[in-house]
Ligand SMILES: NC(=O)c1ccc[n+]([C@@H]2O[C@H](COP(=O)([O-])OP(=O)(O)OC[C@H]3O[C@@H](n4cnc5c(N)ncnc54)[C@H](O)[C@@H]3O)[C@@H](O)[C@H]2O)c1
């Protein structure tokens with residue numbers, strides 16, 4: 350249990366995140382126990398510059414290696430992560446507060462992602478184009494250079510892997526800045542890449558918050574910024590990157606709709622709604638937090654969903670039986686978004702029985718009904734375990750209401766009618782639509798947003814295009830035609 354963790358572990362963490370002595374410290378809070386996990390010094394311009402220069406020199410070596418050679422190193426990194434999955438997952442729990450059950454899945458997705466892109470590294474290729482007179486052209490898929498990755502706090506190790514794996518497969522280097530709230534596990538990933546054999550500096554971690562992030566986005570040697578975080582910060586990142594004509598991928602927030610039709614398999618729809626709302630204490634970008642339920646099945650749906658929400662085991666995230674751990678800390682009593690919505694369960698601070706966890710940040714998962722489309726809880730991303738349930742009558746009506754948002758990250762539909770499922774998927778304005786499931790994200794499948802939820806993609810083959818550029822080579826086989 351978390352309470353029994355040896356202090357040595359915390360001392361090691363302090364060591365891991367210690368940076369050069371500088372006056373200002375950022376504190377990273379240990380969410381599960383409410384204590385300070387470590388103090389770290391944000392990287393200033395000198396450290397940022399040093400890391401980008403060292404990444405650039407590593408990129409020169411790495412990008413000249415054959416894709417198959419890069420693949421071998423990446424496969425070794427994936428193997429090490431797989432071998433140490435339990436240890437890394439435990440660190441992720443301490444870093445972030447999510448349950449060990451979920452942290453293990455995150456670590457598995459991380460090594461699978463690195464393995465997947467290792468498989469693609471040897472397949473990078475261009476095109477051959479025949480031209481008149483025997484001339485021809487070919488295209489080369491080349492790396493971009495030094496890419497910056499900036500991560501959110503909710504999936505620290507997974508985000509670092511989702512960004513670095515395609516970047517490295519394409520021959521780039523990456524300087525990664527984790528969230529200052531969860532600074533630890535990206536460093537573990539850096540150590541593993543090093544151990545697997547990447548050149549020194551190829552994957553660097555810099556610590557810090559907005560100021561360090563700004564320095565990274567503004568650095569002239571950076572070719573691309575891949576950002577995961579909130580919409581307001583994403584807009585700033587895009588603005589800064591635009592000034593340097595840097596490519597950008599933005600993975601931003603959401604307020605995704607989940608549509609549950611009366612012809613659904615109700616048991617699966619209830620499970621889907623729980624998966625859509627309560628993973629990682631509700632702190633998931635693509636969560637289906639607007640649950641539209643067809644009026645005829647609303648009472649039965651609410652009864653089942655509330656019963657199961659009340660049964661969710663909240664508490665020490667290191668215990669196998671826990672299903673919901675600790676988060677940034679929020680509860681409905683401190684939030685003014687209710688506006689007449691009815692709290693069916695949860696939404697209160699939760700105090701674990703273990704005295705060592707009393708200062709931790711826990712909240713009981715919450716279901717709201719009597720919600721209206723224009724309420725704050727329905728319009729804004731809460732980023733906590735709060736499900737808003739809304740009734741609907743007809744397909745056309747619910748699609749229009751579901752699309753009435755500036756976000757467009759994900760969506761979902763539960764129905765037994767196959768035609769309706771695909772029609773709804775076509776008409777929902779979101780980067781992903783889950784049919785009869787929610788929040789599954791195999792690494793082979795692209796993930797990313799529409800509208801204010803961002804652009805660019807992570808995962809899947811298409812992401813290779815976001816971490817590489819095409820060079821066209823035109824070859825003359827005859828004499829040069831001269832007009833002059
Ligand atoms: N679409 C996705 O894939 C995805 C995944 C996870 C989280 N998110 C979103 O992230 C948000 C929650 O994460 P958060 O609270 O850590 O987000 P955030 O925007 O507060 O911070 C994200 C990162 O940006 C950095 N940052 C802050 N100001 C910056 C600046 N001016 N320049 C550069 N970097 C800066 C932070 O230090 C942090 O590393 C939610 O909105 C969630 O939906 C999206």
Ligand SMILES: C[N+](C)(C)CCCC=O
Pocket residue numbers: 503504628632633634635788789790
């Ligand atoms: C792995 N999930 C659950 C799809 C989450 C992706 C990252 C979003 O916050």
